[in-house]
Amino acid sequence: MKKNQLIYGIRAIIEAIDAQKPINKLFLQKGLKGDLYKELEVKIRKSGLSVSYVPIEKLNRLSNNNHQGAIAQISPVAFHNFETLIEKILQEKKKPLLLLLDQVTDVRNFGAIIRTAECTGVDAIIIPKSGSAPITEDTVKTSAGAAFNIPISKVDHLKDVIFYLQASDITVVGATEKTEKSIYEIDFNTPLAILMGSEEKGISPSILKILNASAKLPLLGEIGSLNVSVACGVFLYEALRQRIN
Missing domain, CATH: 3.30.1330.30 (Ribosomal protein L30/S12)
Incomplete structure (x- = not known):
């Protein structure tokens, strides 16, 4: 520091x-x-x-x-008030794309996620105040400066965020291996929030229960999971592919 x-x-x-x-x-x-x-x-x-x-x-x-x-x-960047930010996005976008992170703790993973989110048109990133990686100089560097270009909001509880988004007709989809549905079976061409879990534990079980849908990535090798920043990139680019097409 x-x-x-x-x-x-x-x-x-x-x-x-x-x-x-x-x-x-x-x-x-x-x-x-x-x-x-x-x-x-x-x-x-x-x-x-x-x-x-x-x-x-x-x-x-x-x-x-x-x-x-x-x-x-x-923090080298300022954080946005959640409700004010979401209301502004909903006024400006018919199909917003949001990213929720459930306790991603590595600053470089966080930076890489921010970079991909900025490149794929994510409107905002929402993280919990407790248990999330801080935004440090390493985060900013790994994001290639994207941390200055995309709004980030810190909230007390992700559950409250999910309920708020669902009440605003935003579908919340979680990335998890604990589902039968593939990412390629999910409609991302809608007002959408994608939820990524932590590096070690994934999405909290209590949060998984309240999502609109969950999806997994096909894995054909011996390794059982991808790095969270890589997995996040796949989800965001699938959303972008569907929206462009």
Whole structure:
């Protein structure tokens, strides 16, 4: 992490939260106490920010000892309000194409996904606040700068997003091996949101139950799955193929 991505000190971080700065993650020293720290914790809970409680040595490595027990990592891009973003897209597009990511955790996978999404005309990417890869310089670099060109929204719960989209007549299709339907049996030429799961666990079982449809990729080799960024590319380009034709 470069220093210009970091904010040091509890008071400075409180002010950053109040100013709605795009904070990726907070690093707090284990065992911190005091009224100011309690104020910060309240704001963290209300904002749903991701926090790691770490030993002082970790903070020292990030800041050359100038941290006062708290460091915030700032995203290089700003995030969009979900409902405002979706309403704007629905006003402008008859058949929007959205991408939902269920806890994709690798920053380079995330960057590659953003790059492909931008190239295939995805209107927005939605990720959960908890458990998702942060947008770092590596993410931006892997995306070839596409992270600056496509709206990204962080939300509290993907389930709420899916219900909202379905109520807006947007079909939500999940990429999973736990289905009999092939990707080539699904109609993507419709108002659509594609949901990709995490690298290790795929889509959460509770989320799979509420999707409109799910689809898998044919795999003819010995390996049981593809890298999530590769699989995402196949899904997005199948959607694009159907829409172009």
